[in-house]
Amino acid sequence: AQTVTQSQPEMSVQEAETVTLSCTYDTSENNYYLFWYKQPPSRQMILVIRQEAYKQQNATENRFSVNFQKAAKSFSLKISDSQLGDTAMYFCAFMKHDHDFGNEKLTFGTGTRLTIIP
Amino acid sequence: DAGITQSPRHKVTETGTPVTLRCHQTENHRYMYWYRQDPGHGLRLIHYSYGVKDTDKGEVSDGYSVSRSKTEDFLLTLESATSSQTSVYFCAIREENTGELFFGEGSRLTVL
Numbered sequence: 001a002q003t004v005t006q007s008q009p010e011m012s013v014q015e016a017e018t019v020t021l022s023c024t025y026d027t028s029e030n031n032y033y034l035f036w037y038k039q040p041p042s043r044q045m046i047l048v049i050r051q052e053a054y055k056q057q058n059a060t061e062n063r064f065s066v067n068f069q070k071a072a073k074s075f076s077l078k079i080s081d082s083q084l085g086d087t088a089m090y091f092c093a094f095m096k097h098d099h100d101f102g103n104e105k106l107t108f109g110t111g112t113r114l115t116i117i118p
Numbered sequence: 119d120a121g122i123t124q125s126p127r128h129k130v131t132e133t134g135t136p137v138t139l140r141c142h143q144t145e146n147h148r149y150m151y152w153y154r155q156d157p158g159h160g161l162r163l164i165h166y167s168y169g170v171k172d173t174d175k176g177e178v179s180d181g182y183s184v185s186r187s188k189t190e191d192f193l194l195t196l197e198s199a200t201s202s203q204t205s206v207y208f209c210a211i212r213e214e215n216t217g218e219l220f221f222g223e224g225s226r227l228t229v230l
Contacts, residue, residue, distance in 0.1 A: 052217075108161040111160050
């Protein structure tokens with residue numbers, strides 16, 4: 001079974017600064033997806049960024065980027081120029097890529113609560 | 119808008135009563151999921167479905183059952199609710215090309 005570990009339960013950073021959230025995972029699979037989801041106080045789950053394991057290039061989405069280290073099984077999220085609206089819970093998640101067996105399930109870490117301080 | 123809705127959004131019930139949560143999608147996606155969210159645990163998979171009448175258990179399936187008689191609806195049933203099932207429940211659908219999950223707005227269930 002896959003496991004996802006987020007070792008930082010809470011973080012805070014000043015507005016406009018850069019912050020990095022860590023995530024490690026454990027798997028014997030070679031083909032998989034990794035995700036970061038954001039959950040603001042509204043409770044809605046929002047996809048921040050997605051990475052396919054076979055792609056060596058790190059994914060970026062505007063102010064959000066990842067550092068994907070496949071050998072180390074590490075998938076950290078960097079938020080640049082942080083904004084008050086970035087205040088949220090952030091979840092790292094793993095999904096095995098397995099079309100043939102209907103066995104594609106998303107496994108989440110326990111989350112990091114990020115607070116952006118004005 | 120991913121076209122996924124959950125009902126009810128809030129429910130308070132008593133121990134021992136049956137409860138059914140409904141997830142409805144308008145996008146015709148094959149994969150649907152039920153997760154529960156609890157402090158300190160993140161989101162944990164209860165059950166999932168990969169087609170009509172095709173379902174399987176997740177990591178916390180005890181005390182829950184599901185049914186999917188048509189593509190658009192995935193029902194989660196608590197046959198006899200317990201206080202440990204007080205939680206926020208999320209339904210999700212999966213975009214098959216990208217692997218991305220789209221989530222409903224969540225259903226808060228309180229079992230007294």
